[in-house]
Amino acid sequence: MTAFSEILGQEKARDFLKHAILRDKIPHAYLFTGIPGIGKTCAARALAMTVNCLEPIDGEGCGHCLSCRRFKDGNFPDFFCIKPDGKNIKIDQIRELNRKLGFAPVLGKYRVYVISRAQTMTIEAANAFLKILEEPPPQNILILNTTELLDLLPTIVSRCQRVSFQPLPVKGITDWLVKKKGVDVEKAGILARLSNGSLGWALDMYESDFLQRRKEWLSQLISLPALPKTGAVEMAFKYADEHKKKGPDDSGQWQANAMDILTVWQSWYRDLLLLKAGAGDHLIINFDFISKLKKMTEGIKNKGLINSILLIDQSQQELHRMRNVPLLMENTVLQLQRLNHG
Secondary structure, eight states, rough: OOSSSGGGSSSHHHHHHHHHHTTTTTSEEEEEESSSTHHHHHHHHHHHHTTTTTBBBTTTTSOOOOHEEEEEEEOOOOEEEEEEETTBBBBBHHOOOOOOTTTOSSSOEEEEEEEEEGBBOOHHHHHHHHHHHHHHTTTTEEEEEESSSSSSSSHTTTTSEEEEEOOOHHHHHHHHHHHHHOOOOOHOOOOOHTTOOHHHHHHHHHHHHHHHHHHHHHHHHHHHGSSSSHHHHHHHHHHHHHHHHHOOGHHHHHHHHHHHHHHHHEEEHHHHHHTTOEEEEEEEEOOOGHHHHHHHHGGOOHHHHHHHHHHHHHHHHHHHHHHOOOHHHHHHHHHHHHHHOO
């Protein structure tokens, strides 16, 4: 996917980028903001292909010239993507970027560099990158992809042209999954609602056993309020045992799995709170559990639901800070049981 027209949604961002290309007013640095999986990298690729196209058409790459063909084949020499080395983008990666900026483009008019997850730059890397932005070399375009502006140095943000990407609508993701992947409508709708507007996440869930695991996680959560204290402790220990089974080499995967669990659980309490407030079924994420959700609203209090959502949000923040995952999950389960017991 390299053409602007092939990007799902994001009409405002696409029009903005194409307008800059048509006017030949392309800044040296862009800042693409928005959640993962909504088209930021696809837009960066479309921009790179278009500015280097030999015969562009209405702000789009023609797709047929030598430059476009090389780009579509993944063999374009003037497009680079910098990703975190482990957890962070390190200063050595930025130094290497700075070295490459001194060379002229090999084939195209511009060299384009995409810095994925720019918020992971170390302080040293961010300061080194800021120096590049202060004296940008010609014939280079830098594109920073990030989720949140506040995670970057204000001085970096101020030197970039910001382009916002919005979460995609449920219908758009549903239709895309049905047409492009042949997913049945009901399953596509569930994936779209769970994705929080991210087509990338919807695809990841579709291509894995996520939906099956989600049913197991929700079944355990549904049973939690009625469990005695010993049952809740047993469930809490179960999550710690899962972590031990995976071993130290899979700790990153377990952390991601724990985040998925917390996200699913938070969506459940959100749905309960919305239903108690009289919201329509179309706003419910877990709509394949709608009957059970409505039944549960009869015996649960708003205060418990709100505190459960806040607790899970705090647990997610702790998880991002790489705290003790088994202990965190144990504590979350026990606290949720206490908040909603009976």
